[in-house]
Amino acid sequence: MISQQEQFEFLISQYVDGTLNELEMRIVEDRLKTDLAARELLEEYRALNSALATHVTGPEVDFDEFRAQMRDLIADEPLPQRQPYQMFTKGYLRLAAAAVLLVVVSGGVIFWDRSQPQSGAMLITGPKIETTVSTEKSSMEIQIGPAPTMSPDERVRNAMNDTVTPRTPRIEISGAEKPRPAPSSDGKLY
């Protein structure tokens, strides 16, 4: 955090250089009209600039000779020429990098999305559904219903026999002809 005094001194430093905008210049000039300390500050900065210009000078160099030496050195150098690939890569390299990044990120997002378990899966329970499938020869009826509930007697019997009654949904198929079993993975019908 800079103080107001330092802010004003910063403006004075720029005022000496002539790099202030109109508004800033007006602020400084209004203050200079009424503030003696501000005028003294301005004089200090001007004196410093003048001292720098007078005392901080470069070395005594014959710049014409230096330039002639440079000309000779440059004459021995091959011409600097922009390589075709440089012209190509200059603007397009960033674009290509951005495209690659986009592909990688999109691929990652898609892969991540697919590897997640289906969070929308629902257990369907409800009343018994009856579906009738008709074929040319016969018709069959598939009944899908909730898993059968065990009676207390069954539970005791199962516990004593140490057997488990599967609690899979009951599928009843009725009809004139039983449907053919699906082929196994090796293509044979059992």
Added chain:
Amino acid sequence: MTDAATHPPDKNPNAPEDGMLVRQVLSGNRGAFDRLVERYQKPAVAVAYRMLGNSSDAMEVVQEALLKSYRSLATLQKPEAFGGWLMRIVSNLSLNYRRSRRSKSQLPLDDLLDSSESNSPQAGGDTSDPERIMEGKELGVRLKKALDSLPEKQRLAILMFTVEGLPQKQVAEALECTVEAVKWHVFQGRKRLKELLKDVM
């Protein structure tokens, strides 16, 4: 904002812009590079001189910097930023040169104090008044010592902008900072110089 922030230090307002000269060099005109040398040799040598302390090292470094800039001119992304780019090469090479000199335990041949006094005989204002001349010389010596004690960026900002008159934009490119930061470095450097020299100014 005034011209000081944007225009290269060329006395001729009709002189071709740096960008145009760079493009001419790239299209095979070596003479255009000579124009760039003419434009920047003085500030480049002055900056290297203030960083290295003697003129022969400064000339060697600037020659190397100019050759380096010529060889890699095709890699310059913004041809109009040539001035700032060259000054950055000069200041980096000067720093490297100074480090290698230090590592070889060679003391810098500081001819700064001798030569610049001979460059400015009227430093005290009236050359016929020995007392004024002495005062001027003392101020010169103190000023250069104070300048050398400043942090690198403040010193370079003052040298390039206040002393050599390079545009702030070029100084910003050379120092790899913003124009606002250049203004701040110049201000902080001046403020410090004022404090260090308050008994002689």
